[in-house]
Amino acid sequence: MQSEEWKFTAKDIAEKPDLFMSGHRACAGCAPATVMRLILKAVRGPTIVTMATGCMEVVSTIYPYTSWAVPWLHTAFENAAANASGIETAIKIMRKKGRVKDEHVDVIAIAGDGGTYDIGIQALSGAVERGHDFLFVLYDNEAYMNTGIQRSGGTPLGASTTTSPAGEVIPGKLEPKKPIADIMVAHEIPYVATAAPYYWRDLITKVRKGLEVEGPAFLHVFAPCPRGWRSDPAKSVELSRLAVETCVFPLWECINGEYQLSAPSKVIAMAPQKKKPVKEYLAVQGRFRHLFTPKYAKLVDEIQRITDQRWQKLLKKCGLA
Amino acid sequence: MKSVVEKKVLALNGDEAVAYAVKQCDVDVVAAYPITPQTIIVERFSEYVANGEVETAFVCTESEHSALTACLAASLTGARTFTASASAGLALMHEMLFVTSGCRAPVVMAIANRALSAPINIHGDHSDTMAQRDSGWIQIYAENAQEVYDSVIQAFRIAEHPEVLLPAMVCLDGFQLSHSVENVNVLPDETVKNFAGIRQFPKVLTHEGKQAPLRLDPENPMTLGPLAFPNYYFEFKRQQEEAMKKALEIIRQVHDEYAQISGRSYGDGLLDPYFLEDAEIATVCLGSTAGTVKTVVDELRAEGVKAGLLRIRAFRPLPVEDIRKALENVKAIAVMDRSMSFGGHGGAVFHEVRHALYDSGRRPFVVNYIYGLGGRDTSPMQIHAIYKDLQEIVEKNHVETPIRYVGLRE
Numbered sequence: 001m002q003s004e005e006w007k008f009t010a011k012d013i014a015e016k017p018d019l020f021m022s023g024h025r026a027c028a029g030c031a032p033a034t035v036m037r038l039i040l041k042a043v044r045g046p047t048i049v050t051m052a053t054g055c056m057e058v059v060s061t062i063y064p065y066t067s068w069a070v071p072w073l074h075t076a077f078e079n080a081a082a083n084a085s086g087i088e089t090a091i092k093i094m095r096k097k098g099r100v101k102d103e104h105v106d107v108i109a110i111a112g113d114g115g116t117y118d119i120g121i122q123a124l125s126g127a128v129e130r131g132h133d134f135l136f137v138l139y140d141n142e143a144y145m146n147t148g149i150q151r152s153g154g155t156p157l158g159a160s161t162t163t164s165p166a167g168e169v170i171p172g173k174l175e176p177k178k179p180i181a182d183i184m185v186a187h188e189i190p191y192v193a194t195a196a197p198y199y200w201r202d203l204i205t206k207v208r209k210g211l212e213v214e215g216p217a218f219l220h221v222f223a224p225c226p227r228g229w230r231s232d233p234a235k236s237v238e239l240s241r242l243a244v245e246t247c248v249f250p251l252w253e254c255i256n257g258e259y260q261l262s263a264p265s266k267v268i269a270m271a272p273q274k275k276k277p278v279k280e281y282l283a284v285q286g287r288f289r290h291l292f293t294p295k296y297a298k299l300v301d302e303i304q305r306i307t308d309q310r311w312q313k314l315l316k317k318c319g320l321a
Numbered sequence: 322m323k324s325v326v327e328k329k330v331l332a333l334n335g336d337e338a339v340a341y342a343v344k345q346c347d348v349d350v351v352a353a354y355p356i357t358p359q360t361i362i363v364e365r366f367s368e369y370v371a372n373g374e375v376e377t378a379f380v381c382t383e384s385e386h387s388a389l390t391a392c393l394a395a396s397l398t399g400a401r402t403f404t405a406s407a408s409a410g411l412a413l414m415h416e417m418l419f420v421t422s423g424c425r426a427p428v429v430m431a432i433a434n435r436a437l438s439a440p441i442n443i444h445g446d447h448s449d450t451m452a453q454r455d456s457g458w459i460q461i462y463a464e465n466a467q468e469v470y471d472s473v474i475q476a477f478r479i480a481e482h483p484e485v486l487l488p489a490m491v492c493l494d495g496f497q498l499s500h501s502v503e504n505v506n507v508l509p510d511e512t513v514k515n516f517a518g519i520r521q522f523p524k525v526l527t528h529e530g531k532q533a534p535l536r537l538d539p540e541n542p543m544t545l546g547p548l549a550f551p552n553y554y555f556e557f558k559r560q561q562e563e564a565m566k567k568a569l570e571i572i573r574q575v576h577d578e579y580a581q582i583s584g585r586s587y588g589d590g591l592l593d594p595y596f597l598e599d600a601e602i603a604t605v606c607l608g609s610t611a612g613t614v615k616t617v618v619d620e621l622r623a624e625g626v627k628a629g630l631l632r633i634r635a636f637r638p639l640p641v642e643d644i645r646k647a648l649e650n651v652k653a654i655a656v657m658d659r660s661m662s663f664g665g666h667g668g669a670v671f672h673e674v675r676h677a678l679y680d681s682g683r684r685p686f687v688v689n690y691i692y693g694l695g696g697r698d699t700s701p702m703q704i705h706a707i708y709k710d711l712q713e714i715v716e717k718n719h720v721e722t723p724i725r726y727v728g729l730r731e
């Protein structure tokens with residue numbers, strides 16, 4: 001990793017041309033689309049993007065149109081990381097053989113939660129084990145939104161989806177989110193981080209760090225989906241702030257195995273009274289509506305308990321507990 | 322044909338012949354996953370890599386799905402790519418086979434043909450590649466290790482031809498070819514390297530309105546693998562079919578050009594007929610079985626029986642017109658299938674050969690022999706029996722059982 005951190009101002013970012021361009025067909029209030037735009041603001045030079053099947057793929061590349069001003073490849077759902085393996089390997093060997101310009105090319109693989117937690121985890125695990133130099137960005141909208149809000153391994157406990165509906169006897173999804181970023185840390189890769197679009201500067205910085213690091217990097221980005229979460233489309237970015245403030249989605253980095261909290265979460269670690277109750281976060285989303293009926297109210301406490309437990313674990317890893 | 326280059330003979334099994342050919346073709350990326358009976362290919366190739374004998378990046382992926390994905394992505398980035406698989410591995414690639422041909426990525430893959438589970442069986446038959454015949458890949462079936470070597474070299478030229486741009490499989494029978502050592506005439510490295518050449522790219526119109534080589538290139542951004550709705554999807558598929566038609570011509574061309582440098586040819590590259598011109602009875606088959614059939618044809622010819630053989634070398638694209646012309650004057654034909662199409666009235670090769678003959682004014686009898694599944698041996702005696710059946714059909718002018726099984730407990 002470069003010793004000096006990339007410094008930029010809001011003006012720099014505003015002036016940088018968009019490489020994820022307008023005209024795509026994302027829904028109103030789609031945080032993933034904002035996340036795409038922010039990711040590409042961090043691009044530092046020649047870059048190739050590859051993407052798993054999912055919302056961002058289908059809204060941005062409807063033939064003969066495209067939102068991508070960078071070379072871009074989609075092949076299937078479960079294999080974004082394998083695409084990245086092939087691209088990175090090809091560039092490396094072709095540079096060596098003089099078949100392409102001898103310059104570094106950054107490779108970014110992007111997938112949703114389905115393409116990362118579930119169907120994509122094998123290719124991802126294999127690609128990072130092989131040490132390919134690429135950044136994998138997970139935009140986590142916590143369900144299969146592209147196919148109509150089905151539960152994934154990234155769907156949180158208690159959320160009602162079309163395949164984990166809240167019913168008379170089952171209160172939505174029964175299992176908490178898979179700790180995907182920790183699973184990536186367990187692969188002992190040089191850079192793993194979490195980010196949320198409200199903290200756009202933090203997000204852009206982390207994308208850049210992920211690109212700068214040599215070897216695989218993994219960035220888990222929280223990306224609210226107003227359609228699937230039954231939330232106000234005007235509040236998607238704010239919702240990502242609330243997720244951080246409630247410690248439902250803490251922001252951290254793990255550089256060469258060393259965890260450290262990022263500023264927005266560190267503030268809460270230093271002043272625990274600032275930690276908001278999860279109830280505030282759950283209450284503004286229709287997918288958790290049933291938790292506010294007497295029948296399932298206990299689940300809110302359970303979600304708070306698991307959130308606190310995971311937060312405490314994280315603090316320990318960061319040497320703060 | 323006279324050989325025009327120095328002779329070098331190596332004792333290689335079919336898998337080793339593949340690896341040796343790939344080594345000579347200046348491949349950029351090989352991504353693969355081991356599976357019997359293909360494994361020797363990637364083992365030998367990784368030795369070449371480990372010893373610095375090739376300028377190739379070798380990616381040992383965690384699955385066949387990722388192996389083909391990595392080849393596809395590398396190919397679309399501009400690399401010459403190769404992989405190998407068989408049976409369950411090819412089945413796991415199924416999804417990506419269609420994506421590879423749909424993306425027009427000229428990946429070359431060797432398949433050491435093996436039965437599909439269940440029951441699990443590691444031995445040879447054509448179930449794996451026949452199940453992928455509609456995946457948009459060129460399929461060439463080799464008869465022996467020599468042809469395996471020659472076909473792999475040709476495959477890069479065919480697949481990467483700018484008017485073809487389709488992935489290609491070279492199929493070799495598991496164990497019969499993959500593991501049997503034969504004398505293989507190999508060409509000098511330089512000769513093969515020159516023949517394979519450097520990959521050429523067709524120019525396409527980018528969304529920025531520029532003409533640029535079709536590949537992922539930061540200087541000419543291109544969106545590859547987009548979403549196509551009903552208003553465009555169909556045209557993409559039609560173009561693949563046109564490319565397949567073009568491939569018929571290119572397979573022949575490349576085969577002829579290769580014959581010039583090697584002195585070796587296999588019919589016209591698409592079909593390899595044996596004593597077919599005046600044949601009254603004939604078999605049709607793919608792959609190594611043709612070797613056994615040829616021995617039997619020789620014996621029958623010595624007895625004065627007008628027996629012949631049509632070996633189909635290119636099953637995709639299928640030279641339908643040529644098959645019709647080659648077979649329409651034969652009186653009775655036995656099509657040999659080394660796989661089954663359950664519930665489909667005979668095997669895939671049978672379907673296609675009968676289909677090719679439908680438009681002929683003459684209608685030879687065509688019967689189907691399913692044989693050798695799961696590696697079951699097929700003997701010259703059994704082939705003799707097939708020709709005997711054909712003679713009976715001609716005499717009786719009647720077919721009683723159109724679908725038959727060779728060497729099977731009933």
